[in-house]
Amino acid sequence: MDGGTSRDELLQRITMMEAMIAEGRAFTLKCGWIFVLWGLVDLTAMGWRYLMPHSHFAGHWAWPVCLAIGAVITVTGRMVQRRSERSKSMRCHHVEAVWNMMGVALALFVAGGIASGLSWQNSYIAGILMLVGMAHAISAVILRWRFQGFVAVVWWVGGVAAFWARSWSHVNWIMFVEMCVGMIAFGLYAMVMERRAHE
Amino acid sequence: MSEELPELNPVVHGKLRLAVLSLLIAVEEADFTWLKQKTGSTDGNLGAQMLKLEEAGYVSMEKRFAGRKPQTMYRMTEKGREALAGYVAALKRLLGGHFQ
Numbered sequence: 602m603d604g605g606t607s608r609d610e611l612l613q614r615i616t617m618m619e620a621m622i623a624e625g626r627a628f629t630l631k632c633g634w635i636f637v638l639w640g641l642v643d644l645t646a647m648g649w650r651y652l653m654p655h656s657h658f659a660g661h662w663a664w665p666v667c668l669a670i671g672a673v674i675t676v677t678g679r680m681v682q683r684r685s686e687r688s689k690s691m692r693c694h695h696v697e698a699v700w701n702m703m704g705v706a707l708a709l710f711v712a713g714g715i716a717s718g719l720s721w722q723n724s725y726i727a728g729i730l731m732l733v734g735m736a737h738a739i740s741a742v743i744l745r746w747r748f749q750g751f752v753a754v755v756w757w758v759g760g761v762a763a764f765w766a767r768s769w770s771h772v773n774w775i776m777f778v779e780m781c782v783g784m785i786a787f788g789l790y791a792m793v794m795e796r797r798a799h800e
Numbered sequence: 801m802s803e804e805l806p807e808l809n810p811v812v813h814g815k816l817r818l819a820v821l822s823l824l825i826a827v828e829e830a831d832f833t834w835l836k837q838k839t840g841s842t843d844g845n846l847g848a849q850m851l852k853l854e855e856a857g858y859v860s861m862e863k864r865f866a867g868r869k870p871q872t873m874y875r876m877t878e879k880g881r882e883a884l885a886g887y888v889a890a891l892k893r894l895l896g897g898h899f900q
Contacts, residue, residue, distance in 0.1 A: 608895065611891060611894060611895055612895070614813075614815070614818060614891070615891065615895075617815070617818065617819060617822070618818060618819075618822040618888075621819050621822035621823045621826075621838065621839075622822050622823075622825060622826050623826075624823060624826075624838050625822070625823045625824070625825065625826025625827045625830075625838075626826040683866075684866040684867050685866070687830065687831045687833055687834035687837075688827045688829065688830035688831065688834045689827060689828045689829060689830075690826055690827050690828070691826060691827065691828055693828075694828045
């Protein structure tokens with residue numbers, strides 16, 4: 602340390618370090634649109650089957666087609682976003698990892714359920730809702746975002762309720778509420794928050 | 801100040817270099833333009849300081865393309881994390897009760 606470094610200069614260094622660390626930690630991921638997208642994808646698949654209950658094609662392909670389209674749009678959209686990202690905080694990295702791996706687990710779970718013909722069971726739907734709720738919960742802990750923690754609880758309540766659904770109509774209602782609240786409403790709220798943070 | 805006080809790492813102690821290391825400790829990676837924007841530095845000055853940090857082994861640099869635009873990405877190395885941690889420890893000893 603040279604003789605010219607005063608106590609004030611060192612304190613200024615600390616203040617500057619704290620400010621820079623805070624800048625680096627800022628959550629810059631813009632992902633609200635992904636939740637809105639998947640809410641719409643799922644509602645589309647549900648609506649397609651509801652409106653064409655006797656269609657063999659809708660019965661077998663509504664969900665695979667809609668999910669595949671959703672996956673393509675998500676991957677493409679993220680690739681475009683990544684090109685403009687100039688930094689990625691560790692928190693963004695951690696949250697992305699949670700959702701990417703949840704997506705992989707969900708894709709395998711859904712594919713297995715559809716391929717085995719067991720996707721009609723209440724436990725299958727409960728499993729999906731629990732997985733998504735878990736991702737929300739982990740995200741909420743990382744970001745210390747209480748609102749997302751509340752959304753996780755909404756998903757988990759839906760997952761538990763699915764076990765007690767007496768008919769497939771009840772299950773569909775649970776799914777409908779989860780998509781509207783847990784996906785679309787949450788996604789829109791996240792987009793508003795992201796916009797405010799970047800203004 | 802007392803003669804028994806610890807030495808501050810001169811590479812880390814430079815104001816702009818310290819700002820860059822503080823930014824990089826919180827991110828997985830960052831590009832040159834982002835670092836320039838956050839530090840309010842010029843191209844030439846930041847480039848020179850990044851080179852010193854690279855030569856000291858505190859950051860690694862990767863050139864790639866984002867679409868057709870070239871992008872220079874920086875990450876902190878393990879050696880850089882240790883150097884910054886050592887600098888912070890030295891600051892604590894120097895400043896005693898003022899350091900949180």
